[in-house]
Amino acid sequence: MTTSAAKRWQRLLLRKVVPPVILISVLIAIWWVWLAYHPSPIFPTPGDVVRGTAELVKDGTIWDHIGASLARVSLGFSLALVVAIPLGLWMGLYEVVDATLNPLFQIMRPISPIAWIPIAILLLGVSNASPIFIIFIATVFPMIVQTAAAVHTIEPRYLRAAANFGVSGPRVLVHVIIPAILPQVIVGMRISLGVSWLVVVAAEMIALRSGLGFLIIDSRNAGNRYDLVIAAMIIIGLIGLLLDGLMRLLERLKSVRWRYVK
Numbered sequence: 001m002t003t004s005a006a007k008r009w010q011r012l013l014l015r016k017v018v019p020p021v022i023l024i025s026v027l028i029a030i031w032w033v034w035l036a037y038h039p040s041p042i043f044p045t046p047g048d049v050v051r052g053t054a055e056l057v058k059d060g061t062i063w064d065h066i067g068a069s070l071a072r073v074s075l076g077f078s079l080a081l082v083v084a085i086p087l088g089l090w091m092g093l094y095e096v097v098d099a100t101l102n103p104l105f106q107i108m109r110p111i112s113p114i115a116w117i118p119i120a121i122l123l124l125g126v127s128n129a130s131p132i133f134i135i136f137i138a139t140v141f142p143m144i145v146q147t148a149a150a151v152h153t154i155e156p157r158y159l160r161a162a163a164n165f166g167v168s169g170p171r172v173l174v175h176v177i178i179p180a181i182l183p184q185v186i187v188g189m190r191i192s193l194g195v196s197w198l199v200v201v202a203a204e205m206i207a208l209r210s211g212l213g214f215l216i217i218d219s220r221n222a223g224n225r226y227d228l229v230i231a232a233m234i235i236i237g238l239i240g241l242l243l244d245g246l247m248r249l250l251e252r253l254k255s256v257r258w259r260y261v262k
Contacts, residue, residue, distance in 0.1 A: 032045060049227050049231050052228045053235075065212050066235070066239065069211040077139055077192065080139040084139075089147060092150070102148070105141050105145055117202075120134050131199075134199055134200075138199045139192035147181065147188065150180075183251070190247035193247055201216075215228070
């Protein structure tokens with residue numbers, strides 16, 4: 001590694017890694033000290049949580065729950081993406097379609113995904129289909145609105161330049177419109193993925209017998225195992241951080257970053 005590369009890594013560590021590590025360490029220390037002076041028969045210490053996590057890893061339970069939650073999120077989010085992007089493009093390109101559909105989507109979008117849980121259970125039963133449906137509902141409307149808004153904000157000079165070069169029809173969509181909206185669509189996907197991870201955990205607490213949400217409820221009911229409850233909460237947060245990091249990598253692609261360059 002060259003000297004300049006080593007210096008870049010050092011700056012990255014100092015700016016991106018060290019501050020959050022220090023903050024988290026301070027919070028854990030406060031947690032530990034508080035319980036040392038105010039012991040609780042139920043609430044666990046950080047050491048209890050570490051031992052509970054090791055227990056889940058050792059018996060393999062945690063991997064089954066993580067896999068179940070990620071599978072539901074992947075399917076629900078993918079279905080929403082397949083529906084939202086074409087529909088958002090259609091609304092963005094045709095004013096009459098936007099005028100017809102946008103009011104309906106704006107009504108549906110603010111409804112809490114949790115409110116759909118009874119409807120999902122009624123229609124689909126207590127099965128994997130219910131949380132997948134809830135994830136779909138939670139993510140499809142924001143992505144539709146975001147995609148349509150992105151099309152509306154395309155700078156006219158891009159379209160005029162395409163027309164001057166004789167680009168028309170599907171080629172405009174592929175070579176002009178989609179690259180122009182991609183940065184905003186990626187941002188919408190990133191936000192929606194975070195929402196879908198939040199929603200699946202809530203749905204699993206109510207309607208299923210697998211997944212990280214179920215693990216939290218089951219641990220609480222099985223003898224107040226709050227060490228496992230907090231362990232599951234931390235794992236949920238870490239996976240959420242990882243998912244957000246993966247979406248941030250998409251934002252750094254050259255085909256996306258161009259629009260952020262002034």
